[in-house]
C-alpha cells in the first residue's frame with residue numbers, strides 16, 4: 001500500500017531514500033491477452049493486484065521481473081539506462097517460461113511514461129536513481145499445467161540509493177556447499193521469481209553465519225565460480241605487468257547482467273584487459289593467498305559496483321587485498337556512474353532521455 005505524499009514529504013524522502021523503502025505511489029500497467037495481444041501502457045495509482053486463488057502464476061511460477069534505473073543528470077534532465085536491453089532480457093526470461101514476450105519498444109514506452117509521471121521522484125544525488133521494478137506474471141485462473149492466456153506487467157518505481165548502501169562497504173561472501181543455484185538447461189539465465197526463491201535458504205544460512213551473500217558455484221562439478229544471488233562477479237588479477245579483469249562467461253547459468261556488460265565495455269574503452277573466462281574456486285583461493293588476485297567485486301543494477309572484502313571457502317575465511325575497496329573497483333564504478341549521470345559522453349548510446357533539462361520544472365541535480 002502506498003499513500004500519496006505531499007511535496008515536502010517527498011523532498012524529505014529524496015534526501016535519504018534507501019532502497020525500495022518508499023514507492024512513488026504509481027504503477028505502469030500493461031496487459032496481454034491471447035486474443036487481443038498487448039494493451040497500451042497506462043499509469044495508475046498504486047493498488048493491490050486482485051488475483052483468483054487459482055491463478056496460474058501463483059501455482060506454477062510463471063513470473064519474471066527486471067530491475068532498471070532512471071538517473072538525473074547535472075542539468076536536471078532524466079534518462080533511463082539501457083531500457084531496450086532490459087526489455088529484451090525480460091522478453092528472453094518470459095520466453096524461457098513459455099510466457100508472452102512483451103516487445104522491448106512497448107516495455108521502454110511503459111517505463112518512460114512512468115518515469116515522466118514520477119519525474120519529481122527522481123533524486124539528483126550521484127549514485128541515486130529512480131529504480132524501476134517491472135514484473136510480468138500469469139494472471140489467468142486455472143489449475144491445468146499449461147502456459148497462461150493472460151499476463152499482466154506492472155512496473156513499480158522507487159527513489160533509491162544503491163541497494164547495499166551509498167558507501168559501498170565491502171561485502172563478505174561464502175561459497176554454497178550443499179545447494180546450487182542453476183544448471184545448464186535450467187532457468188538460471190532468466191530473471192524468474194523461482195530462481196530467487198531457490199537461493200533464499202542458502203542465503204539466509206549464509207547471513208546467519210555472518211556473510212552478506214552466497215557465492216554460487218557451477219551446478220555440475222561445484223568447482224567454478226558463477227555469481228552471487230543478485231549480482232555478477234568480477235576478479236582483478238595483478239599477475240603480470242598490467243592488471244587484468246575477468247568475469248565468468250554467460251553459459252546459460254548466470255544472469256546476463258547489463259552492469260557486467262557495461263563494465264566489460266568501459267574497461268575495454270579504458271585500455272584495461274578484460275575477459276570472460278571460467279575460474280575455479282581453487283584458483284580464487286590460490287590467487288587470494290598469493291596476492292595475485294588483488295580485488296573482487298560484485299555488480300548489478302541495484303547495487304552498482306560493490307567490493308568483496310572477504311570470501312569464505314570451505315570453512316576458511318580469506319581476505320581480499322586488505323579487505324577494503326581496491327582502485328580498479330572504485331575506478332570502474334566511477335566510469336559507470338559518470339555515464340549514467342551524463343558526466344561523461346554516452347559513447348555507446350546507453351541513455352534514453354525521458355525528460356530534457358527544459359521539461360523538468362527547473363529541477364537540477
Ligand SMILES: Cc1ncc(COP(=O)(O)O)c(C=O)c1O
Nearest residue numbers: 230231232255257258259300301
Ligand atoms: C542473479 C543476478 N545476477 C546478476 C544480476 C545483475 O544484472 P544487472 O546488472 O542487469 O542488474 C542480477 C540483477 O538483475 C541478478 O539477479
